[in-house]
Amino acid sequence: MIKLTDQPIDYGALTASVCRAGCGGVVLFLGTVRDLTGDVVTEALEYEAYPTMAERKLAEIEGEVRERWPVGDMAVIHRLGRLGIGEVSVAVAVSCPHRAEAFEACRYTIDRLKQIVPIWKKENRPDGSSDWVHPDAATVERSDQTRGPLS
Amino acid sequence: MIVTVRLFARARDLVGADQIKLELPMSATAADLRTQLAIRVPALAGLLERSALAVDGEFAERDQLLSANTEIALLPPVSGG
Numbered sequence: 001m002i003k004l005t006d007q008p009i010d011y012g013a014l015t016a017s018v019c020r021a022g023c024g025g026v027v028l029f030l031g032t033v034r035d036l037t038g039d040v041v042t043e044a045l046e047y048e049a050y051p052t053m054a055e056r057k058l059a060e061i062e063g064e065v066r067e068r069w070p071v072g073d074m075a076v077i078h079r080l081g082r083l084g085i086g087e088v089s090v091a092v093a094v095s096c097p098h099r100a101e102a103f104e105a106c107r108y109t110i111d112r113l114k115q116i117v118p119i120w121k122k123e124n125r126p127d128g129s130s131d132w133v134h135p136d137a138a139t140v141e142r143s144d145q146t147r148g149p150l151s
Numbered sequence: 152m153i154v155t156v157r158l159f160a161r162a163r164d165l166v167g168a169d170q171i172k173l174e175l176p177m178s179a180t181a182a183d184l185r186t187q188l189a190i191r192v193p194a195l196a197g198l199l200e201r202s203a204l205a206v207d208g209e210f211a212e213r214d215q216l217l218s219a220n221t222e223i224a225l226l227p228p229v230s231g232g
Contacts, residue, residue: 031232047231050159050224053208054231078231090232110232118205118224119231120160132161133230136201 001075002058004049009077011091020072023095025102029110031090033083043126047080047089050118054078057117061109069105070097076109078119089121152177154184154217157224162202165194175217181206182213184223202227 001017015028033045058076065071072095079089092109096102113119124130157170173187181204189196204211205224217223 048160049231050157050205050226053205053224056208114229114232116229117231118159118226118229120227121230122160132164132227134161134198134201134228135230136228 003077006081009088009091015093018073018093018095023072025099026095027102027106029092030088035085044124046082046122053118061112069101152219162225181211181215
C-alpha cells in the first residue's frame with residue numbers, strides 16, 4: 001500500500017496491516033521531524049509532492065524491494081503539509097519471513113525514497129524565516145553512510 | 152511549440168508561479184528546455200543545474216526529444232522522507 005496523506009499517520013494500523021502468518025519479522029521505520037539540524041533550530045517542516053510521480057516512484061521502489069527480498073507485505077505512507085517537532089513525516093512497514101530481510105528491505109525503501117521520490121521539505125525557523133531543502137549529491141551521500149554507535 | 156513546465160519548491164518561489172510556459176522549436180530536447188528556462192529566469196540558473204526534468208512522470212535524459220502534449224516538470228533536488 002502506498003499513500004500520500006495530509007493527515008497524521010496511524011503507524012500502528014499500518015504495521016498491523018503488513019503482518020502475515022509466514023512472516024516472522026516485521027519492521028517499521030518512522031521518519032520524524034527533528035528539532036535541530038546542526039545549529040539550526042526547526043520550528044516546523046512543510047512537505048510538498050509532485051503527487052502522480054511520487055506515487056509512481058514509490059510503486060517502483062516497492063517493485064525493486066519485492067524483487068530483491070521475500071516480502072510478505074509492505075506499506076509506505078508519506079505525510080504532506082505542515083508538521084511540528086516530533087510529528088511523523090513518513091512510515092515504512094515491511095514483513096518478511098526473517099528479520100534480516102525485513103530490516104534490509106525497510107532500510108532500502110526509505111533510502112531509495114530519499115533519493116528518487118519527488119517530495120520536498122521546507123524548514124521553518126523560529127524567527128519566521130524558511131528555506132526549501134535541496135541537498136547536493138555529496139550531502140545526501142554523507143548522511144546516508146551507516147555510522148557506528150556514538151560517531 | 153508551447154510547453155508548460157510545472158514548478159515545485161524553490162523553483163516555484165524563484166519563478167513566482169507554479170508553472171511557466173515556454174516557446175520551443177518542434178525538435179527541442181530536455182537540454183534545450185533547460186537553456187530556455189535559464190534565459191527566461193536567470194535567477195533559476197544555479198538551481199536548474201542541480202534539478203531533474205520529468206516528462207509524464209519519468210526522469211528525462213538531456214537529449215530526450217520533447218513534444219507539446221506532455222506534462223513536463225522541473226524537480227529540484229528532492230528532500231522527502
